[in-house]
Amino acid sequence: MVRRAARRLAGFLVAGVLLNVPVVRAELPVVELGAGMYRIEAELAHTDKARQVGLMNRTVMPAHRGMIFVFPQDARHCMWMKNTLIPLSVAFLDAEGRILNIERMLPQTENSHCAADRARYALEMNADWFSSRKIAVGERIRGVERLPAGR
Structure with missing residues (x-):
């Protein structure tokens, strides 16, 4: 009985992979930000787990959407694109939200893109x-x- 249930579960998992069923991920809170005259809906990544996953495995992102990474301390934080399928630009921000530098990042690369100075946030x-x-x-x-606050 247990073996049959295990085989059935394995079959569902394989079918999900073969049919390219999207991976279910926890919903992150969405916050409203602004840049110039533009409104941004940004998913909030303020925990270690959310920052580690970031925008990995996504195939599209609406034009007005992004992700804001909140770090627990000011530092020269770096980002990479491992398992990230869409090209992104990241703006590193200081504690007051001023843009320190903006970097263009190519999909599925492991190059480090770092803040030009001590940053508290990164907006992708x-x-x-x-x-x-x-x-x-x-x-x-x-x-x-x-x-x-980042944690």
């Missing part, structure tokens, strides 16, 4: 989102003051 958006909207280094991302 679709590739070239910042440049296409003329959002540049030195500008402030609104709404970071309402974010919970």
